[in-house]
Amino acid sequence: MRTTRLALAALAVTLAAGCSSGGDAAPEPEAAAPTGPVTLTYWTWAPNMDKIAQVWNAANPGITVTVSKQAGGDDAAAKFLTAAKAGNAPDLVQAEYQHLPSFVAADAVADLAADTAAVKGEYAEGLWGLVTLGTEGVYAIPQDSGPMMLYYRKDLFEKYKIDVPKTWDEYAEAARTVHEADPKVYLGSFSSKDPGWFAGLAQQAGAQWWSISGDSWKVGIDDAATTRVAEFWGGLVAEGVIDDQPYFTPEWNKALNDGTQLSWPSAVWGPGVLESNAPDGKGKWGVAPLPQWTAGENHSGFWGGSSTAVSSGSKNRAAALKFATWLNTDPAALDLLVKEAFVYPAAGKGQTALGDPPAYFAESQPDFWQQAATIGTTARGFTFGPNVGVTYNAYKDGFDKALKDKAPFATAVKSMQDATVADMQKSGFTMAG
């Protein structure tokens, strides 16, 4: 009797297991014309996206988009990859450019190349490259971009009698001047927790962390440009004239707010951060192009920026693409994106939707968007690889360790390169010698 029960139990378990694996295989990810009304889920962390979806839903009764608000950043990417693996990914997902290759490599997002020829013209070539990864495929529709610029306290720059630095050498000089005048005050901070920030500065310097040649990947994270950027900041930190606390911590917020940090090399989405983290600075901050490596040059990089991808498991791929296209290229939608979600749209015509400066800058930098647009055209990016998660994690651990041990920053860059290459080799990617 007892054994029968056991056998039954075992059978039940097998059945349960069988059912769940059967469920995984069920969704046929082939694009089919939607029949009848469909419902799409959309994972995003942009503010007020639910309001924008409501506008779409009102106009398109056949395709209802439900927004599921996510936490942003690397966690969101990990969550999406896990969901995709488990077979319950959302139809649409906000994908940061640096994570898109991991999504593609995990086969979690659909190739939209067949239906996006018309959209391509809306975007600058460099941006479009971020969603094609330099291949024939198109894996997402660009939504926003994050060209980098220098945010600085106009009033305090005057107080400490420093000019807006045009080159990184001038930046270093200014850092020394400020810190000498008041040891509690720093021109800025080096953040060992923000690999995206560092990647943007490396892009400005002309780095190419990943590249595809033929059928193989080339990893050049420890190239001359990146090493130069790392050593520059490492020198300033070692001198003690630049702070080394991570961005977005309460400590850093306080420093920005009370004027003990005077500048922040950041991206075009900076106003939102400043407004919430440094409310006392309203009307005191200005923007300028990033300092240059060589006087007279004019380059910037990208920090952040994201796209809208359609998951490969979506049963309503055509409908999802229709919404993604509307959201990121329709003038009315772009207007909403700017006003409600506070994004800097990637589509060329979206940038004309930018009128009034962010309230935070209304007094101190009324031409904020014009500045941003000018700087935006100078930004250059690079191809992101299929294991950015590994690289970014190695950044945090590597630079944390370098700061703790007071080691040269070039060692941290080397550790990023080694970790990235080792991971790709382990997975079996074809690597160029």
Place this chain on the structure above:
Amino acid sequence: MFLAPAIVLFLLFFALPIGYTGYLSLRRTKVSGLGLGKGSRQEVWAGADNLTAAVADGELWAGWSRVVGYGALVLVVMLGLALLFALLLDSAHVRLARFARIAIFLPYAVPGVVASLLWGFLYLPSLTPIGGIDFLGATAVTFSMANVAVWGGTGFNMLVLYTNLRAIPRSYYEAARIDGASELAIALRVKIPLLVPAIVLTTVFSLIATVQVFTEPTTLRPFSNTISSTWSPLMKVYRDAFVTGDLYSAAATSLVIAAVSLVVSFGFLRVVRGRAFGEVR
């Protein structure tokens, strides 16, 4: 046959996940070419590769050594305080016993993440009311984290010990008093020996919690340069699974952690068994 529901539950929620973890630990992804495009990524057998790599990983063992230091601090201080408070509350002369009991227990009701954040804010140099110490510096950070765990865990352990104390017949104490024992002597000679099983129990719980330390370092990590993504073994599992996307290595490392915590807790029980439960081997 009355065991059937239990067996089903055991298989479904215990054996199956562990079996699946074991299965995953034997797999890995194999990428061909650029790894983009369809079908370029496959799951293949890895044999024991993941397990040997997990065992051979220096970072994992460095993590263990950090956790041993942290755990020794937490165990000694937390259980020491818990025992002290329990004995004080149980002694005849204490005032405000109810209030003190609740006050000491209350931090246990605060979720670990919240506790770590609360303390994290107190540790940050520009926000802390206590100046002069870099709480998140390389040397102090272990103490700072242990402090959070002690703050949160003492109350619970105290309560376990205290309830056990209350269960001891009062007549023992009277007997001791008639023999001329002081309160201190009663505590040391009567109460503590009778408490040993409860102390063993709280130690095992705390040991397992220590092996699994994750919340405090993970929550404090964004505030500090001194906590790496693999500070504790469990953090390494999290990193492998969700940051670098290697579920298979994570599964292998989980198995290693499970083995270690099994060895540690059973090893401890074995060592103290004779004394704690009066069993004769």
